[in-house]
Amino acid sequence: MSLAPRLDLRQSQSLVMTPQLQQAIRLLALSNLEVEGFIAEELEKNPLLEATVPDDEAPVIEREAPPERDAPAAADELVLVGEGTGEAALDVDLGAESFHHDSPADGGGGMDGALGVSGVSGPGAEDGPDFDSFAAADLNLADHLLAQAGLAVDGADLFIAAHLIDQIDEAGYLTASLLDIANRLGVPLARVEAVLAVVQTFEPTGVGARSLAECLTLQAREADRYDPCMARLIDNLDLVARGDMARLRRVCDVDDEDLADMIRELRGYDPKPGCRYGGEPTQSVVPDVYVAKAKGGWAVELNNATLPRVLVNRSYYQELSGGPQDKSSKAWLSDCLASANWLVKALDQRQRTIIRVATEIVRQQEAFFLHGVAHLKPMTLRQIADVIEMHESTVSRVTSNKYLHCARGLFELKYFFTSAIQSADGGEAVSAQAVKSALRALIAAESPKAILSDDTLVEMLNAKGFDIARRTVAKYREAMNIGSSVQRRRQKALEGS
Incomplete structure (x- = not known):
């Protein structure tokens, strides 16, 4: 064996994560609104891209069907070859069906096609004025x-x-020490206290308080209800929280009727008066997928209103490439064309993949869409991935940050993936969400005089066919922010007082 240096030629294969490949994978996990922002950035950078405005005619739409076993996995295929695959028709004729219309381009009666795949509304689309843009900003607490x-x-x-x-x-509470403020400003503490007393007279009543008791005291004084009995009640809020009525009667020196009246008064006060003003504006959740009942099946459609349709302006490319240009300009133009082509393919493939995943979710959870959460089946990402022949991680990305709108409300796609709870009678397993729904219904129907303990809840759930342990009931109850039987008994006592 020779130890001398030499040159060897070897061949090997490896998967290289190019920037475009990484971006294509990240696109799957973005919601429609996030993709819209990404497209806006690409339109600014790439002159060969343009967002088309829909015509008055019906949009170009496509029908989705259950994936065929011999069809390549769409999202995975994009990772390997960067190309999309065509899709067959869903088992429903939407030509005569009335479906959700999210823009004027979708209106005009029934749909001529079926499941929307590419967005059709974008900048300049005649969707009517956005009245939210005319709304004045809410006055925040500090300005007020x-x-x-x-x-x-x-x-x-x-x-x-x-x-x-x-x-x-x-929330309206003063969070700093008055002594620190006096030292910082170099003024006497008494003067800071005097100014605070003025601030505490401002609207909303209770603002500037340093504790919950002081906040309630300010509101009681404003309502002219701050007598010695009310003062003692406010000084003993811990007893109110525990529902210790006997001790409260002794401390406040009142009878049952007066105590009940004081507690009702106290419950009418606002513990966080500052929350009436300002704060972050409420962000409404925009659905990415619409599901509606149709003849013989279900119609699944992407929300085209939040996703502009992007095309490559090839005539502009021909115009630029036909003119005089140096080597660097030619390379830049080629990069722009390649990037534009990739983006169009990636967006199209993303939408096809979302439709395939959403369609399969609807098929497997049809009982939920027909009858409600009690009929939600346990389901995993792998089950969907195996049926549509994609990788489990691809399904996970598709279902992240995506929302589905149906007749039963708005749900995150992740909502439909739940763990299984075995049936007490040995039958088919049920979803954890169905168990939570049954648990919530039992607690909501309990009598104030007969609060159900966790052990009792276990027995009642077992009678309904759910094989569930006491610790699981406690975990589900805490996850739904429902108190224990002791806490609920105290709460019912306060409400009934």
């Missing part, structure tokens, strides 16, 4: 308090009031 401070105090006191307001959190 500063406006009142400008009318109540002036000079140095206004500066102190502004500093105090800056230390009030979104």
